[in-house]
Amino acid sequence: MTQNTHTNHTSDTTKLDVMVIGAGVAGLYQLHRMREMGMSVRAYEAGSGVGGTWYWNRYPGCRFDSQAEIYQYWFSEELYKSWQPSERFPAQPETEKWMNYVADNLDLKKDIQFNTRIKSAHYNENTDRWLVTTDDGEKIDTQFLIACCGMLSAPLVNRFPGQSSFKGEIHHTGLWPKEGVDLKGKKVAVIGTGATGIQVIQTIAPDVGSMKIFVRTPEYVIPMKNPKYTKEIWAEWGDKFHDLKKRVKETFAGFDYDFEAPPWNDLNKEERTEILEKHWNDGSLSLWLATFPEIFFEEDASQEVSEFVRKKMRARLNNDPKLCDLLIPKDYGFGTHRVPLENKYLEVYLQDNVEAVNCREAGIEEIVPDGIKTTDGKIHEVDVIILAVGFDAGSGALSRIDIRGRKGQSLKEQWQNEIKTAMGLQVHGYPNLFTTGAPLAPSAALCNMTTCLQHQVDWISGCIDYAIKHGKQVIEASQEFEDDWVRHHDEVANKTLVVKTDSWYMGSNVDGKPRRLLSYIGGVGNYHKKCDELAKNGYPGFLMS
Numbered sequence: 001m002t003q004n005t006h007t008n009h010t011s012d013t014t015k016l017d018v019m020v021i022g023a024g025v026a027g028l029y030q031l032h033r034m035r036e037m038g039m040s041v042r043a044y045e046a047g048s049g050v051g052g053t054w055y056w057n058r059y060p061g062c063r064f065d066s067q068a069e070i071y072q073y074w075f076s077e078e079l080y081k082s083w084q085p086s087e088r089f090p091a092q093p094e095t096e097k098w099m100n101y102v103a104d105n106l107d108l109k110k111d112i113q114f115n116t117r118i119k120s121a122h123y124n125e126n127t128d129r130w131l132v133t134t135d136d137g138e139k140i141d142t143q144f145l146i147a148c149c150g151m152l153s154a155p156l157v158n159r160f161p162g163q164s165s166f167k168g169e170i171h172h173t174g175l176w177p178k179e180g181v182d183l184k185g186k187k188v189a190v191i192g193t194g195a196t197g198i199q200v201i202q203t204i205a206p207d208v209g210s211m212k213i214f215v216r217t218p219e220y221v222i223p224m225k226n227p228k229y230t231k232e233i234w235a236e237w238g239d240k241f242h243d244l245k246k247r248v249k250e251t252f253a254g255f256d257y258d259f260e261a262p263p264w265n266d267l268n269k270e271e272r273t274e275i276l277e278k279h280w281n282d283g284s285l286s287l288w289l290a291t292f293p294e295i296f297f298e299e300d301a302s303q304e305v306s307e308f309v310r311k312k313m314r315a316r317l318n319n320d321p322k323l324c325d326l327l328i329p330k331d332y333g334f335g336t337h338r339v340p341l342e343n344k345y346l347e348v349y350l351q352d353n354v355e356a357v358n359c360r361e362a363g364i365e366e367i368v369p370d371g372i373k374t375t376d377g378k379i380h381e382v383d384v385i386i387l388a389v390g391f392d393a394g395s396g397a398l399s400r401i402d403i404r405g406r407k408g409q410s411l412k413e414q415w416q417n418e419i420k421t422a423m424g425l426q427v428h429g430y431p432n433l434f435t436t437g438a439p440l441a442p443s444a445a446l447c448n449m450t451t452c453l454q455h456q457v458d459w460i461s462g463c464i465d466y467a468i469k470h471g472k473q474v475i476e477a478s479q480e481f482e483d484d485w486v487r488h489h490d491e492v493a494n495k496t497l498v499v500k501t502d503s504w505y506m507g508s509n510v511d512g513k514p515r516r517l518l519s520y521i522g523g524v525g526n527y528h529k530k531c532d533e534l535a536k537n538g539y540p541g542f543l544m545s
């Protein structure tokens, strides 16, 4: 352990105590924590700036669905209070600015290598260290490797045959060009109506010449309420800093709200509807994450709440039977997919220059030079194609790196058979590799990301600190601990209706991906308690030598 903040270069290898991959929400904080601990640490980031999700996703309308007062770092009250969000749900440019503000405030950028993608990471069992290589040939020899690669950061770019033949512009939302894309007056196609597609569609609708929206699976949607935040309002949130910091660690999904309604069966339908109306009017995700937990477990509850939302959606579509059939979910229950917040999204379909293409009747066959060919033989001619088709979530970012642990075992190959982790923090067989935003921890699907990522960073930092103080060099989750966690994870997940629904939550958006709920659904508060318990008891299950 070199125990200093200087990078140690030999002729062609950079030697570190800790290497962090990624400079997003988790990576920045992890770098900060490791520097505080006096480790020689460096972060490597594929983008040219900090931000992670907020660097790559610059598509029109990108914003978060967690309120600004809780999409925050909690390690510095001063930092919290001195930032001024402009509204309740700020858009991407503001969040990217905020992340730069944090990075500059802590002077983190000097220890981040930008424009560098990690190609491989191989564990050397003789030295108990990782040898990492970058796309420009740099080699890094590090004791600890902490992957802060993001849960939704491996965009499904090559989704359709013939993409390269298209004469116009084609962009995935997760790789949106920095200089923007001119859509004014253009014929635009949007493929995908998940949380991303919805934000794009509602934002570009006033500018495009015409728009064809390719809809396969519709989403239940909730209208967002996004008031401006004045200095006075932010000062009030600042006064609640300590309460909020404590609160987000205890709730089901890492938000400040939680399931607080009386049990479903103690109320009659009118009483339940009153509660749903109240949360509907809040214009946040509280309708999903702070009304009735029964919607995740019980068909009757799921049906009733789904119908409550469907009714609202039908009214907005003027009860048009064709649009209602296409855009209102029938085959799965409310909340078993990620619920998007939106702003006049459904009304876009009522515009004369907008056509909804029903991919359930005729799916996309291929991209051709002039546009998109569907299985009914029709060619939809457009100038620009926007791929809002999602990500290889959870496992994708790590599988795109050639990671090899003990005996040369490949993580990618292992996860092609079964996706397993030890609480999303380590994988057995990959010593001294820690992960944030990884499968089987509460994450994007069921957690306010800043809450979960910071918690994981804190836990990882505490674990490494403990090992160092006890003279240990190697930390590895035992097979038994990992198996127990996977069993518990599945037991909790399999009681819910989420596992019966297809979406990226279950990995079903990627051909051949083994099916398992990617996020832990036992609650953020419970996960925190379990992690704290481990730390208090000297990390049983995480073997140290």
Ligand code: NAP
Pocket (backbone or CB within 6 Å): 063, 064, 065, 066, 152, 159, 191, 192, 193, 194, 195, 196, 197, 199, 214, 215, 216, 217, 338, 341, 359, 363, 364, 388, 389, 390, 391, 444, 445, 503, 504, 509
């Ligand atoms: P997504 O939820 O996976 O949605 C992808 C969309 O593309 C789906 O509608 C999917 O339809 C469609 N699609 C994929 N392949 C298709 C094909 N061959 N033909 C027709 N349609 C196809 O991805 P996303 O919208 O990028 O969202 C991913 C996650 O990112 C969200 O769930 C959320 O967690 C996060 N996110 C958050 C925010 C926010 O905070 N506000 C905003 C954006 C994203 P099928 O379902 O039928 O496959």
